[in-house]
Amino acid sequence: MSALPMLVAAPFAPMSPSVAETYQLCPHKEMLNHFYVESEFNENLHKGQAFHSTVRDATRKFQVGSNWPDMDELVPMLREHLLKLPAGEVQQGHSETLEQRVNRWQDELLLCLGGFLLFAEGKVESGGLISAEEWVRLDLDHPLGKVRATGRIDLVVRVDGEICVVDIKTGKAPESYDVTSPLALALYVTAVRDKYPGQTVRAYELYPAGDLLLEYDTDNVDADLGKLVTLGQHHFVETEWPKHTGTHCNWCDHYRRCMGLDESAAD
Secondary structure (H helix, E strand, O other): OEEEOOOOOOOOOOEOHHHHHHHHHOHHHHHHHHHOHHHOOOHHHHHHHHHHHHHHHHHHHHHHHOOOOOHHHHHHHHHHHHOOOOOOOOOOOOOOOHHHHHHHHHHHHHHHHHHHHHHHHHHOOOOOEEEEEEEEEEEEEEOOEEEEEEEEEEEEEEEOOEEEEEEEOOOOOOOOOOOOOOHHHHHHHHHHHHHOOOOOEEEEEEEHHHOEEEEEOHHHHHHHHHHHHHHHHHHHHOOOOOOOOOHHHHHOOOHHHHHHHHHHHHO
16 A cells, blocks of 8 residues: 555545545445535534644644643633534524533533543643644555545654654544444554654544543554545445444434434335
8 A cells, every 4th residue: 555646636536534434334324424414513523623623722832832721721712612603503493592502512522621631731742742633635546446535633743752643532432443443543644654754653542531542553554544445436436325234323413314214215
C-alpha cells in the first residue's frame, strides 16, 4: 500500500474514513445517513462538533502559553460552540428552550471535557503538541484500484520521543473490533509516517468520558487501508445497500425508520 502524491487524480470522490467505518458496520445505515441525517439537525453530531471545536481552541491556547486552560476556561468555550446552531435550525416545536437544550448538552459533555483535560495535562508537555485538527488527504493505490481518502486528525503529539496520533471519541467505546476496524487511524498513521519518515508513530482512540485510551495496532495499517479502498469503491458504485443487523441497531439513529422500511416492504 502506498500513498501517491497529491496531484495524482483518483477516480472517485474523496472518501471519509468515518463514512467508510459506518458503511463497514451497516451499508443501510450509511444510506439513511445520507438521506436523512445530513438534512436534519442531529444533536449528537452537533455536540461532537462543538466538543472538537473546544479541543481545537484549547490546543491553540496551549501553543501560545504552554499551559492547558482549566475547566473554568473550557466550559465557556464549549458553551459558545454549543450555542452556534446550524443554519436553518429553529427553536420552534421543541419542549425545551434553547438555553435548556444547551445546558443539557453541556452537562452531557462535561465528563468528556474533564477526561480530555486529564489526558492533555498528563501526556502533552510543553513542546509536545505537534498539531490539532489537521486535515489530511491521500490517494491510496491498491491492486483493487484507487480511492482518495480525506480526514481530520484530532491531535498529533510527541510523547517520550514517539509521535502519537490521537482520535478523540465522544461516544461509547466499542465492545470489540470484530465487525469494524478503526479505518481513520490507518489513514492518519499513513499520513503522519509520510510527513515524519523514519520516526515511530503510534495511534490511539481516546474515550475521555470513560478515561479510556485504546492503542491501535499499527501492524494492521496496510490491511485496514485495503478495507478503506474496497469500501470506498463499493460505496460509490454499488446499487444495493444491504442491512447488517446486530447490537449496533440498538443505538442507531435510524432504528425506527429502518424498522418502518421493513414493515412497509412486508405490506
